[in-house]
Amino acid sequence: MLMTTSDEILATAAAGGDRDAFASLLARHYDRINGLAWRLTGSRADAQDLAQDICANLPAKLRNWRGEARFSTWLYRVVVNAVHDQRRRNATRQRAGQGWGDWEIARQDEMAADRAAQDWLAQAMTRLPPELRDTVALVLGEDMTQAEAGLVLGLSEGTIAWRMSEVKKRLRSMAEQEGAR
Amino acid sequence: MTDELDALRAALRRAEPAPDARARDAAIALAMKNFDAEQRAVQGLPAAARPNSDRPSGAGIWNRMGIMLKGLTTQQALAGTASIAAICVAVVLTGQQGWKTGTVDLPPPVIATPPESTIEIMPEADVPTIAESTAPDGRTDLQGQAVPLPQVVMPEPMAPMADSAMESTAPLAAPRTRQERSVMPAPEMEGTGANTLGKSAGADALGGMSAAESAMPMGARDLQIQQEPDTEAFANEAPNPVKVTAEEPVSTFSIDVDTASYSVVRNSLNMGQLPPPDAVRVEEMVNYFPYAYPAPAAEDGPFRPSVTVMPTPWNPATRLVHIGIQGAMPAMADRPALNLVFLIDTSGSMDEPAKLPLLKQSLSLMLGQLRPQDQVAIVAYAGSAGVVLEPTGAQDVSRISAALNNLAAGGSTAGAEGLELAYQVAASMTGEGEVSRVLLATDGDFNVGVSDPDGLEAYVAKKRDTGIYLSVLGFGRGNLDDAVMQSLAQNGNGQAAYIDTLNEARKVLVDQLTGALFPIADDVKIQVEWNPATVAEYRLIGYETRALRREDFNNDQIDAGEIGAGVSVTAIYEVTAPGSDGLLNDPLRYGAAGDTVATDSDELGFLRLRYKEPGGDTSILKETAIGQDTGPASDDARFAVAIAGFGQLLTGAVYLGDWGWDDAITAALAARGEDAFGYRIEAVNLMRMAQSLSAN
Numbered sequence A: 001m002l003m004t005t006s007d008e009i010l011a012t013a014a015a016g017g018d019r020d021a022f023a024s025l026l027a028r029h030y031d032r033i034n035g036l037a038w039r040l041t042g043s044r045a046d047a048q049d050l051a052q053d054i055c056a057n058l059p060a061k062l063r064n065w066r067g068e069a070r071f072s073t074w075l076y077r078v079v080v081n082a083v084h085d086q087r088r089r090n091a092t093r094q095r096a097g098q099g100w101g102d103w104e105i106a107r108q109d110e111m112a113a114d115r116a117a118q119d120w121l122a123q124a125m126t127r128l129p130p131e132l133r134d135t136v137a138l139v140l141g142e143d144m145t146q147a148e149a150g151l152v153l154g155l156s157e158g159t160i161a162w163r164m165s166e167v168k169k170r171l172r173s174m175a176e177q178e179g180a181r
Numbered sequence B: 001m002t003d004e005l006d007a008l009r010a011a012l013r014r015a016e017p018a019p020d021a022r023a024r025d026a027a028i029a030l031a032m033k034n035f036d037a038e039q040r041a042v043q044g045l046p047a048a049a050r051p052n053s054d055r056p057s058g059a060g061i062w063n064r065m066g067i068m069l070k071g072l073t074t075q076q077a078l079a080g081t082a083s084i085a086a087i088c089v090a091v092v093l094t095g096q097q098g099w100k101t102g103t104v105d106l107p108p109p110v111i112a113t114p115p116e117s118t119i120e121i122m123p124e125a126d127v128p129t130i131a132e133s134t135a136p137d138g139r140t141d142l143q144g145q146a147v148p149l150p151q152v153v154m155p156e157p158m159a160p161m162a163d164s165a166m167e168s169t170a171p172l173a174a175p176r177t178r179q180e181r182s183v184m185p186a187p188e189m190e191g192t193g194a195n196t197l198g199k200s201a202g203a204d205a206l207g208g209m210s211a212a213e214s215a216m217p218m219g220a221r222d223l224q225i226q227q228e229p230d231t232e233a234f235a236n237e238a239p240n241p242v243k244v245t246a247e248e249p250v251s252t253f254s255i256d257v258d259t260a261s262y263s264v265v266r267n268s269l270n271m272g273q274l275p276p277p278d279a280v281r282v283e284e285m286v287n288y289f290p291y292a293y294p295a296p297a298a299e300d301g302p303f304r305p306s307v308t309v310m311p312t313p314w315n316p317a318t319r320l321v322h323i324g325i326q327g328a329m330p331a332m333a334d335r336p337a338l339n340l341v342f343l344i345d346t347s348g349s350m351d352e353p354a355k356l357p358l359l360k361q362s363l364s365l366m367l368g369q370l371r372p373q374d375q376v377a378i379v380a381y382a383g384s385a386g387v388v389l390e391p392t393g394a395q396d397v398s399r400i401s402a403a404l405n406n407l408a409a410g411g412s413t414a415g416a417e418g419l420e421l422a423y424q425v426a427a428s429m430t431g432e433g434e435v436s437r438v439l440l441a442t443d444g445d446f447n448v449g450v451s452d453p454d455g456l457e458a459y460v461a462k463k464r465d466t467g468i469y470l471s472v473l474g475f476g477r478g479n480l481d482d483a484v485m486q487s488l489a490q491n492g493n494g495q496a497a498y499i500d501t502l503n504e505a506r507k508v509l510v511d512q513l514t515g516a517l518f519p520i521a522d523d524v525k526i527q528v529e530w531n532p533a534t535v536a537e538y539r540l541i542g543y544e545t546r547a548l549r550r551e552d553f554n555n556d557q558i559d560a561g562e563i564g565a566g567v568s569v570t571a572i573y574e575v576t577a578p579g580s581d582g583l584l585n586d587p588l589r590y591g592a593a594g595d596t597v598a599t600d601s602d603e604l605g606f607l608r609l610r611y612k613e614p615g616g617d618t619s620i621l622k623e624t625a626i627g628q629d630t631g632p633a634s635d636d637a638r639f640a641v642a643i644a645g646f647g648q649l650l651t652g653a654v655y656l657g658d659w660g661w662d663d664a665i666t667a668a669l670a671a672r673g674e675d676a677f678g679y680r681i682e683a684v685n686l687m688r689m690a691q692s693l694s695a696n
Helices: A007-015 A019-041 A044-064 A071-092 A098-109 A112-127 A130-141 A146-153 A157-180 B003-015 B021-042 B060-070 B074-079 B082-100 B126-134 B173-182 B192-196 B205-214 B260-270 B282-288 B356-367 B397-405 B415-429 B453-464 B482-491 B502-511 B513-517 B550-554 B635-651 B661-670 B679-695
Strands: B250-254 B303-312 B315-327 B338-345 B375-381 B386-393 B435-442 B469-475 B496-499 B519-530 B537-541 B561-564 B568-576 B605-612 B619-626
Touching: A007 A019, A007 A044, A007 A071, A019 A044, A019 A071, A019 A130, A019 B021, A044 A071, A044 B021, A071 A130, A071 A146, A112 A157, A112 B003, A130 A146, A130 A157, A130 B003, A146 A157, A157 B003, B250 B537, B250 B550, B260 B282, B260 B469, B260 B482, B260 B496, B260 B679, B282 B568, B282 B635, B303 B519, B303 B605, B303 B619, B303 B635, B315 B519, B315 B561, B315 B605, B315 B635, B338 B356, B338 B415, B356 B397, B356 B435, B356 B469, B356 B496, B356 B502, B375 B397, B375 B415, B386 B397, B386 B415, B415 B435, B415 B453, B453 B469, B453 B482, B469 B482, B482 B496, B496 B502, B502 B513, B513 B561, B519 B550, B519 B568, B519 B619, B537 B635, B550 B605, B568 B635, B635 B661, B635 B679, B661 B679
Parallel strands: B338 B375, B338 B435, B435 B469, B469 B496
Antiparallel strands: B250 B519, B303 B315, B315 B568, B375 B386, B519 B561, B519 B605, B537 B568, B605 B619
């Protein structure tokens, strides 16, 4: 019965102390949290850590749930903020930009067939500046509209559109560089 | 969309790793716990218990905690309330538990839901009392780690925070996150060690644990000693039963030179808790101690068994058959060169004083024992595995020490990947006639990257055939996966030791280094055939996890334990003569098996041992009869028996009758012998501790 209830109703119930509603929300959304965290960081371990942190904090965060946005949008925002927090912490420890780089090292033992594609992915993601990476993660990774991504990131739809064209430009120039080599 | 974007989209989709089911379950369980805590907090019921040791700041989640705390002076700290301090620490540890919980995979939509009765079960009145009574003392635990309280205090004014739904990325966000964590009371802190009792490795730890935890009333258990919530798993089997010789005359098992169990027992007792019975493996307790059994002569081969028949201290109607096997001590001057690969767990969970720092010290101690022709390499695993130190000559101590000291804990554990890399490095170092060994140092936690512990064991077993040995050094408590450690060391032809103090490190890595690192006999199996004319019933004390099938004895494909240079191994049987009033089984009414024994021999039995030369493929058989009269028992034999009694008392074995702690202590003291290193008197003191604890 709970499974057919909308996320928003569940979230409101959970915020009001409904344990089952909260459990259903988690079951529905853990994979999404983990997936987005991975797309934003490029590190499986970081994504798991983040997902755990986010889940752990979700009960407290839910107190801020006002039902004003779609739950998924609200949740994406929580994930993006958590990743930003983590980046800031990493930056202070001069470990910025490690995420996708780490991932590139860690995937050594992957299937050879996937390797070229993943190499390219890791390279492409590493070369994009963080704000473009986030945009890519939401728009391409999560298949969001530019308007939705704008809501999550707190930016206008126009900014997202500009960012995506910027991504396109950079990818193209990357491809050209590779072709020239 | 353009091609580039489509390509990126496709790549992002394809590369997305499947969520790790265990991480998922752990995260969800943690969230549910916090949810419950949140509900309690909303109802104004703060609660927390204080664990007995703090973590130093480190990487990952813990680092953030550390950074937060660094800004606080002692005075500020003291201004905070004790209960908040306790809450902070409790939450950190709970986070760890969630992350480290080993669970079986649940089908995706199912959540491991703790029972709903959590709130009701919490005795509210107890809660503040506990926080106050346990928090403010800067207690020192028995591992010698000071527990400074002020570090963990959070100033109260941070508590009420803005509650805007749209959380900005302002710097406030990070502390805020922590504050939210801190409102979580942590009833789970209470000695969950007990909850793992009887739980076999691989059982559903999560579901069982959360249920048990939430049902655990705070304050009901010993408040002085509070353990971190743990996810420990111990390998054990039910104690060996008494067997009827007429039905099953042959007893077969593999030797066991591990000592981990004794150290774990000691660690538990020193923390003021009886060890979980599953952590007690009697043979490992007995074999922890060095014994000086008669050494093999040149013609004896690599080891010599000596058998002593002696009265049973706990049962006048039975006798003990003590089998002591003494390994030869080859001339160490011309020992082969040694290639060591330290495979070091640097996952976040290792960031405790009793883990990584102790590990570094331990391995540093060991460096002094190596020779210039020996080589050392270091592989770290956490998040991504990597070679930290390329193979380096042992004379280059400064370089090795520097590499050791640079290790820092952080990330999650990818044990399998690290293990593969370590074996690769070891293989690259191995030269003709050299001994190569991977020395895995871990808190036993292989939670990431290994979907299948059996697969890991199979991998180690395969690598064993390359001649590379694997030993496991366990550190720290809390998520010690003793079961995985055991099985890796067993399958990897190695030894599992648990190191809880620098003293223990010295014992394992300095005093007994040669025994730990240089095997003199591989795949040592013991088989005893009892003579039904003189032994009606028998019972092997310990070795439950080492039992072999009778036919395995002659099968050289079956793996068994190794004996290291100069090491002694002890096995003890309790035997009952026919007609004795100590017999536990009545004769059969119809089966006449017992009546038809026709043998003139008065031997008790016949001892067979099989072993292989190190690296050899074919086993060699050694045989000797067990006579009735073997002369008086040595101090060593009697001490081993006292320890066997100690182990059985800890597991609540049923064969000891009225024989209790006082008897064990007396017996151990009487057989103390020279005890130059004080190991035996330490055991006596542990018995006294256990006696006091079990009296409660």
